[in-house]
Amino acid sequence: MADLDVLYDVVVVGGGNAALSAAITARRAGATVLLIEHAPRQMRGGNSRHTRNLRALHPVPTDVLTESYLEEEYWDDLLRVTGGRTDEPLARMTIRASQHAPGFLRDCGVVFQPSLSGTLSLSRTNAFFLGGGKALVNAMYRTADALGIAVLYDSEVQHIVVEDGFATEALITHRGFPARVRGKTFIASSGGFQANREWLREYWGDAADNFQIRGTPYAQGTILKDLLAQGIQQVGDPTQFHAVANDARAPMEDGGLAMRLDCVPFAIVVNRDVERFYDEGEDVWPKRYAIWGRLIAQQPDQRAYAITDSQALHNYLPSVFPPERADTIMELAGKLGIDAQKLERVVADYNASVQPGTFTPMKPDDCRTEGLTPPKSHWARRIDKPPFYGHPLRPGITFTFLGVKVNDRARVMMADGKPSANLFASGEIMAGNILGQGYLAGFGMTIGTVFGRLAGEEAARHARN
Amino acid sequence: MQETETTTDARRQMEVCNSCRYCEGYCAVFPAMAMRRDFTAGDLTHLANLCHGCKGCYHACQYAPPHQFGVNIPATLATLRLESYAEYAWPPAMGRVFERNGTLLSLTAALGIALVLIGVMAFGDPTILYTAQTGPGAFFRVIPMWLMTSIAGAAFGFAIFAMGMGGMRYWRGTGSAGGRFSPAPVLDAGVSILTLRNLGGGGHGCNDVDDAFTSQKRWLHHAMFYGFMLCFAATTSGSIFHHVLGLRSPHSFFSLPVQLGFWGGILLCIGTAGLIRLKIITDPVPVARQALGGEYALLSLLFLVGSTGLLLLGIRHTGAMGVMLAIHLGLVFALFLALPYSKMVHGVYRSLALLRHARETRAAKAANP
Ligand code: SF4
Numbered sequence: 001m002a003d004l005d006v007l008y009d010v011v012v013v014g015g016g017n018a019a020l021s022a023a024i025t026a027r028r029a030g031a032t033v034l035l036i037e038h039a040p041r042q043m044r045g046g047n048s049r050h051t052r053n054l055r056a057l058h059p060v061p062t063d064v065l066t067e068s069y070l071e072e073e074y075w076d077d078l079l080r081v082t083g084g085r086t087d088e089p090l091a092r093m094t095i096r097a098s099q100h101a102p103g104f105l106r107d108c109g110v111v112f113q114p115s116l117s118g119t120l121s122l123s124r125t126n127a128f129f130l131g132g133g134k135a136l137v138n139a140m141y142r143t144a145d146a147l148g149i150a151v152l153y154d155s156e157v158q159h160i161v162v163e164d165g166f167a168t169e170a171l172i173t174h175r176g177f178p179a180r181v182r183g184k185t186f187i188a189s190s191g192g193f194q195a196n197r198e199w200l201r202e203y204w205g206d207a208a209d210n211f212q213i214r215g216t217p218y219a220q221g222t223i224l225k226d227l228l229a230q231g232i233q234q235v236g237d238p239t240q241f242h243a244v245a246n247d248a249r250a251p252m253e254d255g256g257l258a259m260r261l262d263c264v265p266f267a268i269v270v271n272r273d274v275e276r277f278y279d280e281g282e283d284v285w286p287k288r289y290a291i292w293g294r295l296i297a298q299q300p301d302q303r304a305y306a307i308t309d310s311q312a313l314h315n316y317l318p319s320v321f322p323p324e325r326a327d328t329i330m331e332l333a334g335k336l337g338i339d340a341q342k343l344e345r346v347v348a349d350y351n352a353s354v355q356p357g358t359f360t361p362m363k364p365d366d367c368r369t370e371g372l373t374p375p376k377s378h379w380a381r382r383i384d385k386p387p388f389y390g391h392p393l394r395p396g397i398t399f400t401f402l403g404v405k406v407n408d409r410a411r412v413m414m415a416d417g418k419p420s421a422n423l424f425a426s427g428e429i430m431a432g433n434i435l436g437q438g439y440l441a442g443f444g445m446t447i448g449t450v451f452g453r454l455a456g457e458e459a460a461r462h463a464r465n
Numbered sequence: 466m467q468e469t470e471t472t473t474d475a476r477r478q479m480e481v482c483n484s485c486r487y488c489e490g491y492c493a494v495f496p497a498m499a500m501r502r503d504f505t506a507g508d509l510t511h512l513a514n515l516c517h518g519c520k521g522c523y524h525a526c527q528y529a530p531p532h533q534f535g536v537n538i539p540a541t542l543a544t545l546r547l548e549s550y551a552e553y554a555w556p557p558a559m560g561r562v563f564e565r566n567g568t569l570l571s572l573t574a575a576l577g578i579a580l581v582l583i584g585v586m587a588f589g590d591p592t593i594l595y596t597a598q599t600g601p602g603a604f605f606r607v608i609p610m611w612l613m614t615s616i617a618g619a620a621f622g623f624a625i626f627a628m629g630m631g632g633m634r635y636w637r638g639t640g641s642a643g644g645r646f647s648p649a650p651v652l653d654a655g656v657s658i659l660t661l662r663n664l665g666g667g668g669h670g671c672n673d674v675d676d677a678f679t680s681q682k683r684w685l686h687h688a689m690f691y692g693f694m695l696c697f698a699a700t701t702s703g704s705i706f707h708h709v710l711g712l713r714s715p716h717s718f719f720s721l722p723v724q725l726g727f728w729g730g731i732l733l734c735i736g737t738a739g740l741i742r743l744k745i746i747t748d749p750v751p752v753a754r755q756a757l758g759g760e761y762a763l764l765s766l767l768f769l770v771g772s773t774g775l776l777l778l779g780i781r782h783t784g785a786m787g788v789m790l791a792i793h794l795g796l797v798f799a800l801f802l803a804l805p806y807s808k809m810v811h812g813v814y815r816s817l818a819l820l821r822h823a824r825e826t827r828a829a830k831a832a833n834p
């Protein structure tokens with residue numbers, strides 16, 4: 001049990017990979033550390049619990065990464081997904097440091113595996129955690145425990161008192177009881193605000209009620225809001241988030257990765273009014289993966305339906321909830337609760353526009369439509385082999401882009417342009433510095449690990465002096 | 466395999482796993498699952514018997530309780546395994562004994578001892594039970610050789626036959642029986658069985674107790690299995706000594722049968738005692754409670770067989786030998802009787818599941834090189 005009367009060298013707010021990386025690094029550097037996790041023990045780990053891999057630079061093949069992945073290619077990938085909304089020096093520093101991230105995690109007890117089914121496309125760039133993010137989180141807490149890091153579960157930090165760029169104490173609730181925590185330094189690793197529906201409503205209105213939160217329900221953004229209100233510089237568009245096409249029947253919170261549907265490129269997608277609204281075959285995974293959540297969020301009722309047939313069924317991963325299934329399009333529309341005649345027409349128009357081609361599921365092929373708006377530019381095959389299948393879709397939000405601005409030592413930047421003396425940030429709460437838009441698979445875990453280590457190192461050094 | 470609440474729940478959970486696949490690196494269950502899209506009750510039974518209960522996929526599961534999906538693969542598959550033992554038992558009516566397996570096993574053990582004691586008294590001179598017997602043939606003065614071999618042989622022969630029948634019913638019930646026999650998958654499966662590859666958690670151990678990785682269960686199971694095999698070899702070599710070489714027991718401590726039995730007994734005791742300890746201290750959530758009684762009883766029975774064998778060796782020249790021999794043989798007899806109706810059958814079904822998996826894996830590789 002953590003002692004709340006002690007003045008800790010380092011107080012870490014949050015309980016995911018970024019927080020644990022910071023806490024472990026600071027403790028190894030000799031600091032006394034208190035880590036405060038909002039979730040109860042079984043649900044600890046923030047969004048890290050749902051992750052699976054991290055993207056790591058490597059000049060030569062390693063036991064879990066194939067070929068090589070160098071700085072320029074990594075940077076190009078990042079530049080492409082962010083459309084330039086990044087901070088080049090910070091991003092390059094992160095990319096370079098990512099080379100040592102797997103080794104650090106391994107030292108924290110994390111086990112890696114070569115990637116197997118379903119994700120081969122990432123085996124070159126990303127190192128996979130055996131058992132996924134929860135196994136990583138377990139291993140890191142075990143390491144933290146062995147090092148003597150004090151951990152509080154079920155405890156929310158509500159306010160960090162910051163005066164003149166200097167953090168003095170934190171006000172928390174611990175199992176419902178208010179308490180005060182004193183520290184020489186503070187590290188904010190408490191994530192974004194994606195699970196805070198009220199906050200999302202400010203930008204998205206009623207539509208926010210239909211967003212599924214893929215990750216932890218504890219990402220309330222309390223400390224993010226608190227710090228921004230105290231004059232810490234902001235980065236990232238507050239209205240934007242990363243979202244994927246999720247199964248509409250998924251839980252509204254914490255449904256995790258298994259709720260995503262990757263059938264879109266092999267389907268046609270219509271909205272509530274039975275209209276197609278975007279080119280389903282535009283690009284390969286993972287890029288398309290990242291745009292469909294936003295696209296669906298912009299549709300009426302934030303709803304969409306992916307329509308496929310028995311021919312396409314085996315081209316995508318099975319879904320947790322079985323799709324609606326029918327022998328005719330008419331009947332399928334009935335089951336999905338959308339206009340049957342209109343769906344028949346949409347499918348017929350689409351089928352009529354499909355050009356002959358050679359279907360290749362893993363890369364952009366020449367199967368496309370002609371004279372259709374919007375077009376389907378790859379993987380377009382007629383939907384005419386019953387039974388027909390319909391997957392109802394909703395946007396599933398992964399994280400928000402709003403964050404606090406940091407420098408290359410993980411110190412948060414105050415309004416006057418000076419870095420804070422003793423307040424640091426790592427993980428989703430500052431990821432917007434580097435990832436201002438879009439997403440690269442496994443890059444969130446990379447930012448968390450790299451900045452967690454930086455923040456832990458700097459905080460421990462500051463506490464010693 | 467028939468549909469039950471357990472198959473329904475196992476199917477629901479497998480559908481979550483098949484879409485998630487985070488645990489693919491732990492064991493054979495997940496690659497076998499990924500080869501399927503729909504799960505018949507037979508498929509699920511196959512997967513359940515592939516599972517070695519290492520619990521890696523429970524501690525790593527992002528959907529484990531208290532998550533609303535409540536995914537708990539080790540407990541669910543263990544429950545399903547137990548149901549499959551009942552379903553495929555031979556004769557089928559005997560499937561019911563898996564319901565209260567712990568009690569039944571204990572009763573069998575007691576019955577075994579009682580029968581042997583009564584037998585000795587009925588067939589010979591009861592005082593033999595209390596007086597020291599030495600020299601060649603000492604054991605058979607307590608129990609005649611012919612009686613010992615015929616009773617044990619009959620019980621063991623029946624057990625092997627019943628387990629063989631069970632294995633056949635299992636093979637037909639959990640997938641297609643067909644396909645040509647080829648030796649390679651048999652070799653794969655054999656290696657998996659003898660090394661307990663699937664209790665390796667992908668190379669770094671299992672969650673034997675909690676989310677820490679250790680290899681205790683694997684090594685203890687090895688101690689138990691190979692200890693049991695050594696004991697078996699001891700008995701076999703003993704009878705070769707007797708019938709072929711004309712050497713009559715008791716043999717000297719450094720003779721082959723006694724050495725095999727001694728080390729086998731020690732390994733068997735260490736393995737079973739260690740496994741019992743693990744069962745007591747492990748996190749109870751990923752465990753199937755219905756199966757515990759039978760598992761404790763079987764482990765205890767094996768421990769008693771091993772320990773009474775060792776005791777017998779220690780006191781074989783004293784007056785206590787007679788009673789100890791009767792107890793030891795009674796326990797062995799009980800073990801043979803119980804074999805096809807205890808957790809022992811997992812050896813048969815798991816081996817077949819590993820064989821099916823090896824065949825499927827090779828077929829998939831051949832189709833998709
Ligand atoms: S056990 Fe849990 S984490 Fe593992 S594959 Fe299944 S659902 Fe995914």
Ligand code: SF4
Pocket residue numbers: 488491492493494495515516517518519520521522523538539663
């Ligand atoms: S408990 Fe272990 S052996 Fe069983 S399915 Fe899970 S990971 Fe595989």
